[in-house]
Structures are given as C-alpha cells and as structure tokens.
Amino acid sequence: xxxxxxxxxxxxxxxxxxxxxxxxxxxxxxxxxxxxxxxxxxxxxxxxxxxxxxxxxxxxxxxxxxxxxxxxxxxxxxxxxxxxxxxxxxxxxxxxxxxxxxxxxxxxxxxxxxxxxxxxxxxxxxxxxxxxxxxxxxxxxxxxxxxxxxxxxxxxxxxxxxxxxxxxxxxxxxxxxxxxxxxxxxxxxxxxxxxxxxxxxxxxxxxxxxxxxxxxxxxxxxxxxxxxxxxxxxxxxxxxxxxxxxxxxxxxxxxxxxxxxxxxxxxxxxxxxxxxxxxxxx
Numbered sequence: 001x002x003x004x005x006x007x008x009x010x011x012x013x014x015x016x017x018x019x020x021x022x023x024x025x026x027x028x029x030x031x032x033x034x035x036x037x038x039x040x041x042x043x044x045x046x047x048x049x050x051x052x053x054x055x056x057x058x059x060x061x062x063x064x065x066x067x068x069x070x071x072x073x074x075x076x077x078x079x080x081x082x083x084x085x086x087x088x089x090x091x092x093x094x095x096x097x098x099x100x101x102x103x104x105x106x107x108x109x110x111x112x113x114x115x116x117x118x119x120x121x122x123x124x125x126x127x128x129x130x131x132x133x134x135x136x137x138x139x140x141x142x143x144x145x146x147x148x149x150x151x152x153x154x155x156x157x158x159x160x161x162x163x164x165x166x167x168x169x170x171x172x173x174x175x176x177x178x179x180x181x182x183x184x185x186x187x188x189x190x191x192x193x194x195x196x197x198x199x200x201x202x203x204x205x206x207x208x209x210x211x212x213x214x215x216x217x218x219x220x221x222x223x224x225x226x227x228x229x230x231x232x233x234x235x236x237x238x239x240x241x242x243x244x245x246x247x248x249x250x251x252x253x254x255x256x257x258x259x260x261x262x263x264x265x266x267x268x269x270x271x272x273x274x275x276x277x278x279x280x281x282x
Contacts, residue, residue: 007052013080014052020077022050024068039063055085055135058142082142085135089228096220096231098146100153102213106195106204106248108160110168111177114144115157115184115192120177123169147190155190158248159258161197164265175270178262185259193252194261203247211241 009019025035025046032050033043039060048054056064061074086094097103105112110124118141125136146152167174184190195202210222218233221241232238253261 012052013077013084014055017056017074017077017081018050018052021046021064021074024070025050028068035064035067038067055081055132055138057138058082079142079145082135082139085132085139087228093222093229093231094143096212096214097143099214100212101215102154102156103210104156104213104245105210106158106160106208106245107163108204108208109163109166111159111163111181112155112157113140114147114155115181115190116140117173117177117180119173120169123173147187152189156249157190157192158195158245158252159192160195161261164194164262165269167270171270175266175272178266178270181262182259182266185255191255192258192262193249193255194258195248195252196261199251202251203244209241209244211238211245 061078
C-alpha cells in the first residue's frame with residue numbers, strides 16, 4: 001500500500017490533488033470515513049484518492065469543494081488531473097482542442113469524441129484493452145466541457161454513414177448515441193452531416209482528420225495512426241485538408257437530411273426489439 005507521507009505533491013497533478021485533499025481534511029479535523037459520509041462515498045475511496053491510487057471525478061471534486069469550503073479549488077484542479085490521464089501523445093492535442101474556436105472533423109469509423117455518450121465512449125475505449133478504462137472515460141467526458149462554456153467553439157462534423165451502422169456497444173448504446181446526435185440539433189454551434197454510402201469514392205478515403213482554428217494562431221491539422229497522433233501547422237497540409245474537407249461537406253447530406261438518416265437508422269437498426277440477446281441482434 002502507498003504511504004501518503006511518501007507522496008511528492010510536485011510529482012503530478014494527481015499527487016498534488018491527493019496531498020491537498022488530505023491536508024484540508026485533516027485541517028477540518030475529519031477522518032476519512034467522516035468526509036466520505038458527508039460526500040456520499042466510502043472512507044476507503046477518500047483514502048485511495050489521497051494516496052493517488054484512484055483518480056477523482058468531477059462530481060466528487062464538486063462535492064469535496066462544498067464539504068470543505070475550498071472555493072472551487074478541487075473543481076478547478078480535477079480538469080488538469082483528468083487531462084493527465086489521456087495518453088501522453090494525445091495531451092498536446094487536447095490542450096489545443098480546448099483553445100480552438102472552430103473544430104472541423106471527418107470521422108470514418110466512430111462518432112467524434114466530443115459527441116460521444118459515456119456508454120459509447122466506454123465501448124470505444126475498451127476496444128484498446130486499457131488498464132485505466134474508467135480514467136480514460138472520465139477524461140474523454142471532461143473534454144466535452146468545451147461545448148458548454150460561455151463561448152463554445154463552432155464544431156462541424158462529417159460522419160461516414162458506416163459510423164451509424166457499426167453497432168458499438170450493442171443496440172441500446174447505439175440507440176442512445178444516435179439520439180444524442182439528434183439532440184445536438186438544439187445546439188447552434190454544433191452541426192452534423194453524414195457522408196452517405198451513395199457518395200462512393202470521396203476526398204478522404206485515406207481516413208479521418210481534424211482541423212482546428214484559433215483566434216490569432218495558425219490552423220492545425222490532426223491525424224491519428226494505430227499508435228499515436230500527429231499535429232501540423234504546415235501551410236500546404238492545412239490548405240490540402242481544407243480543400244478535402246470542402247469536398248466532403250459538398251458530398252455529404254445536408255444537416256437536415258443527415259438528421260433524417262440518423263433517425264431512420266436509429267429506428268430501423270437499433271429500435272426496441274424483443275430477444276434474449278439484444279447485443280447479438282444489433
């Protein structure tokens with residue numbers, strides 16, 4: 001077992017979070033079990049977080065802030081803690097994503113990460129068989145916060161139709177995911193188009209990519225391979241990507257027709273059906 005006295009608060013945001021939680025709990029003259037009772041968790045969980053053996057969630061952090069009267073310190077710190085749970089090669093992209101004023105993406109395989117439900121994200125991330133699945137899911141959901149800030153980025157998404165038909169997580173997960181995409185129509189800053197199978201060959205058969213734009217900084221293009229991701233501000237690459245994306249948007253269904261297709265697939269492929277194994281029927 002990790003001895004909390006051996007923690008170095010400067011070692012990582014998680015270690016700093018744990019050491020501060022312990023310090024403030026002891027200042028309040030509360031045992032771990034006492035604080036756990038106040039925030040509706042076990043004393044064991046408090047101990048695991050204090051020893052940096054478990055990653056806190058945003059909900060936990062908000063409850064701790066209320067219980068210890070920290071002025072929102074843990075709610076601010078947890079974002080950094082969760083960001084550090086992302087793969088090292090992805091953290092730089094996440095930082096840039098959070099600063100972007102415009103995000104454009106073409107996704108050939110899965111729903112864009114910022115629009116994934118928790119259950120869908122869990123199924124996608126589980127496919128890589130990680131040891132820290134809960135932490136990765138929490139980190140992905142934390143990224144969604146940029147869509148709810150006072151001045152959110154414009155997000156334009158083109159999804160290959162294959163994304164709608166690939167039954168990730170089973171029927172219920174997919175039905176809820178597609179319903180979530182339809183619900184995004186209420187957000188004027190998020191637009192979703194579907195590139196239909198009928199488009200045939202198209203401008204990005206090579207795969208998915210993201211373009212990020214900023215106020216006062218060069219545009220970036222981001223791509224991934226099986227092991228890592230790559231960002232570039234090379235003007236030629238950015239220009240080529242912009243051209244390809246324009247062709248994708250032109251070949252895709254309109255936002256309205258895309259919503260109609262999503263709704264049709266949701267009902268026809270993932271509608272409620274009786275059967276002992278709904279995942280197998282999806």
